[in-house]
Amino acid sequence: MNQTKNQLKETVEITSRFRHTISKYIIRRNSRCISCGLCAELCPYGVHPRYDNYSKPLRPQSHKCIGFSCKENEFYCVDRCPEQALTLGLNPILETLGDYRWTSEMLIAHWEMAETGNLPVVDLEYDLGNSGGGFDKIRFKLPDAKDYLNVSDEEIDTSVDLNKRNDGRPERSISIPCYGGGMSYGSTALPVMVGRARAAKRLNTLTCTGEGGYPQELVPYADHVITQVATGLFGVREETILYTPMVEFKYAQGAKPGLGGHLLGDKVTPEVAAMRETVEGNALFSPFPFHSVYSVEDHKKHVDWVKEINPRVLVSVKVSTPTDVDMVAVGSYHAGAHVVHLDGSYGGTGAAPDIAKKNIAMPIEYAIPKVHKFLTEEGVRDEICLIASGGIRSAMDVAKAIALGADGAVIGTAELVALECVRCGNCESGRGCARGIASTDPELGYMITEEWSEQRIVNMYTAWRKQWCEILRQYGLRSFKELRGRSDLLVHLDYLEEKERAKYQPAPRKQLII
Amino acid sequence: MPEKYHIHLKTTPPRFQPFGKYSTVEFREDCAGSCKECVKKKCIYGIFEDDYVHVSSMEEPEYLYACQSCFRCVQECTKGIFSRVINPDYRTLGDDYWRSETIHRLWYQAHTGKIPVSGAGYRGPFVGEGFDSMWTDMSEIVRPTRDGIHGREYINTCIELSRRVTRLTFHEDMSLASEVFPILEVPIPVLFKQPSFGVLSENVLLAAARAAHLLGAMMFIQAENYSDSFLPYADSLIPCLTKASYQDFSDLVLRSRMVELAYEPEIEKEFAKLRSLRPDLIIGVSIPLNAKAASRTLRLAQTEVDTLRFYADDRGNELDAEKPRFLKEMIREIHLTLVENLIRQKINLVFSGGIAMAEHMAKAIICGADGVTVDTPLLIALECWLCNRCLEGKSCPVELEAIDPEWGSQRIMNLIGAWRNQLIEVMGAMGIREARRLRGEVGRSMLFEDLERECFGPIFGERKVSGLG
Numbered sequence: 001m002n003q004t005k006n007q008l009k010e011t012v013e014i015t016s017r018f019r020h021t022i023s024k025y026i027i028r029r030n031s032r033c034i035s036c037g038l039c040a041e042l043c044p045y046g047v048h049p050r051y052d053n054y055s056k057p058l059r060p061q062s063h064k065c066i067g068f069s070c071k072e073n074e075f076y077c078v079d080r081c082p083e084q085a086l087t088l089g090l091n092p093i094l095e096t097l098g099d100y101r102w103t104s105e106m107l108i109a110h111w112e113m114a115e116t117g118n119l120p121v122v123d124l125e126y127d128l129g130n131s132g133g134g135f136d137k138i139r140f141k142l143p144d145a146k147d148y149l150n151v152s153d154e155e156i157d158t159s160v161d162l163n164k165r166n167d168g169r170p171e172r173s174i175s176i177p178c179y180g181g182g183m184s185y186g187s188t189a190l191p192v193m194v195g196r197a198r199a200a201k202r203l204n205t206l207t208c209t210g211e212g213g214y215p216q217e218l219v220p221y222a223d224h225v226i227t228q229v230a231t232g233l234f235g236v237r238e239e240t241i242l243y244t245p246m247v248e249f250k251y252a253q254g255a256k257p258g259l260g261g262h263l264l265g266d267k268v269t270p271e272v273a274a275m276r277e278t279v280e281g282n283a284l285f286s287p288f289p290f291h292s293v294y295s296v297e298d299h300k301k302h303v304d305w306v307k308e309i310n311p312r313v314l315v316s317v318k319v320s321t322p323t324d325v326d327m328v329a330v331g332s333y334h335a336g337a338h339v340v341h342l343d344g345s346y347g348g349t350g351a352a353p354d355i356a357k358k359n360i361a362m363p364i365e366y367a368i369p370k371v372h373k374f375l376t377e378e379g380v381r382d383e384i385c386l387i388a389s390g391g392i393r394s395a396m397d398v399a400k401a402i403a404l405g406a407d408g409a410v411i412g413t414a415e416l417v418a419l420e421c422v423r424c425g426n427c428e429s430g431r432g433c434a435r436g437i438a439s440t441d442p443e444l445g446y447m448i449t450e451e452w453s454e455q456r457i458v459n460m461y462t463a464w465r466k467q468w469c470e471i472l473r474q475y476g477l478r479s480f481k482e483l484r485g486r487s488d489l490l491v492h493l494d495y496l497e498e499k500e501r502a503k504y505q506p507a508p509r510k511q512l513i514i
Numbered sequence: 515m516p517e518k519y520h521i522h523l524k525t526t527p528p529r530f531q532p533f534g535k536y537s538t539v540e541f542r543e544d545c546a547g548s549c550k551e552c553v554k555k556k557c558i559y560g561i562f563e564d565d566y567v568h569v570s571s572m573e574e575p576e577y578l579y580a581c582q583s584c585f586r587c588v589q590e591c592t593k594g595i596f597s598r599v600i601n602p603d604y605r606t607l608g609d610d611y612w613r614s615e616t617i618h619r620l621w622y623q624a625h626t627g628k629i630p631v632s633g634a635g636y637r638g639p640f641v642g643e644g645f646d647s648m649w650t651d652m653s654e655i656v657r658p659t660r661d662g663i664h665g666r667e668y669i670n671t672c673i674e675l676s677r678r679v680t681r682l683t684f685h686e687d688m689s690l691a692s693e694v695f696p697i698l699e700v701p702i703p704v705l706f707k708q709p710s711f712g713v714l715s716e717n718v719l720l721a722a723a724r725a726a727h728l729l730g731a732m733m734f735i736q737a738e739n740y741s742d743s744f745l746p747y748a749d750s751l752i753p754c755l756t757k758a759s760y761q762d763f764s765d766l767v768l769r770s771r772m773v774e775l776a777y778e779p780e781i782e783k784e785f786a787k788l789r790s791l792r793p794d795l796i797i798g799v800s801i802p803l804n805a806k807a808a809s810r811t812l813r814l815a816q817t818e819v820d821t822l823r824f825y826a827d828d829r830g831n832e833l834d835a836e837k838p839r840f841l842k843e844m845i846r847e848i849h850l851t852l853v854e855n856l857i858r859q860k861i862n863l864v865f866s867g868g869i870a871m872a873e874h875m876a877k878a879i880i881c882g883a884d885g886v887t888v889d890t891p892l893l894i895a896l897e898c899w900l901c902n903r904c905l906e907g908k909s910c911p912v913e914l915e916a917i918d919p920e921w922g923s924q925r926i927m928n929l930i931g932a933w934r935n936q937l938i939e940v941m942g943a944m945g946i947r948e949a950r951r952l953r954g955e956v957g958r959s960m961l962f963e964d965l966e967r968e969c970f971g972p973i974f975g976e977r978k979v980s981g982l983g
Binding site: 096262293296322349355391422423498513 | 588599
């Protein structure tokens, strides 16, 4: 059975929606080219496409080029071109792409994973950002070769159990240690929502409605869709509680802790307004906090209410990371939650004040060990599933979060990056996302198909899984459950003596203009 | 019921085209020429619309102020000739403290009066120097507002500049025996200060004074610059005087609610003389923010002073020090000195220098300040880009000397309105409804070194790297 559970999902190469994929390197072909076709014959990566019945040279597929390291190869097109018509260079546009947390290389690498389902062959740094702290300074210890576990990916268990309470409710397990973060109908395009749900079904994990109602298009995937109940209660109805395997109470969001949600009027189209039972064109605010919750007892009342409506539902509580996040987590456990979901301060959002994103609440790297330790000391750690999110960008970040003490992670931004988000940050304004991801505009909101979204997300997680399996094998582990809380396998560069630190890859530190 | 404090914001466009962050690069030799599919015509933000001449004549480079960085033009150009770089002029904005993005954000706020809002997560470094090594707290469960923090509920951002009676005494008949001092309250914890450099023409200072007046705030102004043109705003101006000069400016003392004296030993002896001119006068003292600031504060707090204003350098650093400490540490030291000596409640502390963003205001208050002053941001609101040409006696590229004070005051009001709204966001997240309650509430903040020690210490042991690493 495990073999089936751990079976890798089918990956299909699925290309960019745009004519030119942004790449790390640029191969240029000048007018000296005589279209001899040698480069197309030589390149094993498919940088130089050529059709049998079309002899003219086509524009090189630069994003497939492995760059200067190819010089060592017999097939290096630049040297072998008889007319010296090819030049190779770093793409200058990288300077204008990405930021300290999601660097240009990390973005390009995730586009490639989403396109191919494999880890990139181009030399892209996708494990580390440029933020100079947190995950970017934490490393897995250098592995001991004798610990290496020589087993296939199919034999490695990356699943997470969501219900550990033994309370008679379903013992739900997801096959990868991640599920999709809440993004509402209104903040993201419908094909994106449905594509995420389809991917969740194929990957045997979950995705989340966000706070914007439950479109009928999601119903076929209902067993993989979390219903979010947030402070505005938009679109929450009895049937949406009944559809779902898990209800998520969103107390706060890491990107804007302590502040309500905000959907600008431009994005409140007739369909969005109908779903949320509001007025078209009117900006919608989710208040902060729940107006019916003044205490942990009130919170328990909420949890009980949902459990009463749906006897099979699990309950997740999504909170941000204040100083007393450990107490909040224990309170949620005692109120009956199955999952405590911590959303760190550097997490994603459809719209938030910049001051909140940068300054309010603590980064998730601090919150995970703090909460894990406290839950352990309270003796309840093994009865609750601790899920982390907010600034978890890559497969490596997920693994580090689990080693710090989380059971799994919620992923939002990376899924959108798989759909070619460039993190321009204009999700909230005007017609919304120019790339058709976070938009309800009649034109922009349908730039993407459900099938395309589904496959890109499946591809990315499949690539991630390959990386996770390799990490686990290096430490002789067969499952993520064995990795949880193994902070002894981690080092932090700032806590190492200089000589020891030199053994690890230094934290990238580059001054950027953002 | 008193009227709710409200800042009137109004879109006030800049006079000059601001620097765009990006510029386009086009490899023209491959351009199809009159391509009907030209991506410039298809930009969903229409940023090339006003620039049709440029599209046809293709002069280069093209600097894009309004580019939203969606990359669609780069990715969809039929011939793939379109690329972009950071505008080289944008790079030259400001310096490593007053960074280009800070200036850009200040311009945006002065233009629109809006809080900078964006989608996607935080984009910056994990931690930074100064105030960037500190996070503010939030509460999962707080008393809810009726209709949001910007709704009808009153969130109070007032501070006082007048001293307080720390203990009330009563006569036997229970009538009040304590002397109650005059009260000077301002509705926002940010005061203006005449910048220490820049084109400080009368128009520039009038714009700031008018904005202070309309906001109900106060502005520190050098007495020498206080001409008759400023008389309509006298209630909002705090003339900066010295022990030697104040008698020459007795007319200013008479027309001002508050004056400030520069610190010098035994300055307190002048307070009574000043109040003999105007008994209800609020008196401030400006003190250099150096190693002696805390001890001077403690001594002055025992006197009849109302407010102490400390000035750091333009980057918020301690003065006269080999290894200067930042504002954050200095505020803590001074605030805690007064707390330990049980006299903090009596006087007010205001800090100047290096306050560049709304979050600095909130964090300075959390560290223990009552309020802050802004100086350089006033110039930036008026389109200054800190080119420093004026320091060399050269002309100002944005002609600050010629601004219309009314236009300038609206730009400044927009900026301060956006800052106040951001302060309310931060306070709302904590469930704090009163700026005065935020003062010194370090429990509602998280410091980098504390989080590292508490969360990472048990896992990784002792930090081997000093500072931020």
